Amino acid sequence: MATTITFSTVYGSSELYARRLASSLDLEARDVADVSRVSDGVLVHFGGLYAGTVCGLRRACALAKPPVRLVVCTVGLADPGIEDNAETIDKTVRAIVRRDDLVIFHLRGRMDYRKLSVKHRAMMWALVKVLMKSKKELSDEDRALIGTYGKTIDFVDESWLDPVRTYLSQQVE
Ligand SMILES: Cc1cc2nc3c(=O)[nH]c(=O)nc-3n(C[C@H](O)[C@H](O)[C@H](O)COP(=O)(O)O)c2cc1C
Helix, strand or coil: CCEEEEEECCCCHHHHHHHHHHHHCCCCEEEHHHCCCCCCCEEEEEEEECCCCECCHHHHHHHCCCCCEEEEEEEECCCCCCHHHHHHHHHHHHHHCCCCCCEEEEEECEEEHHHCCHHHHHHHHHHHHHHHHCCCCCCHHHHHHHHCCCCEEECCCHHHHHHHHHHHHHCCC
């Protein structure tokens, strides 16, 4: 089946995953902003999670009009193994893409505070401050976010691509 692989990234982890998947399939991954048409098959889009949105997702959705299938691979820091996190991410994606046939995978990325833009650094500072002042009980994730504030966090691992590879290998024309 024709497979188009796109990415939209700020700090590179979505691009890294997209390129790794593409090279294993003898394909090329492209920035979703540089793709103008997808006429058949499946579009697999990798996008970083940023406070309630997924980079490049609206563009990917516009490109993958049915019958083109759309697979969204979110790349974020939250552990998708925690059910609440996976549900929150799915809700974020489904609020943007209203398609019953949508397939979503969750991958983990990385964040290096030294490389964050001023805006992103301010957002993270504000988030941690809100959490620290919060009166409700903090989740493990909240505590991890506070504990890793200012550090480098790297969850990038090729094995997050395994379910995506399995899914693609099962698709027929
Ligand atoms: C301002 C900001 C907001 C973020 N929001 C989320 C989030 O809501 N959920 C999450 O799992 N990760 C979040 N992250 C972490 C990024 O998704 C993570 O660093 C990801 O690897 C970025 O993808 P990219 O390298 O392709 O840009 C956030 C990071 C920043 C700087």
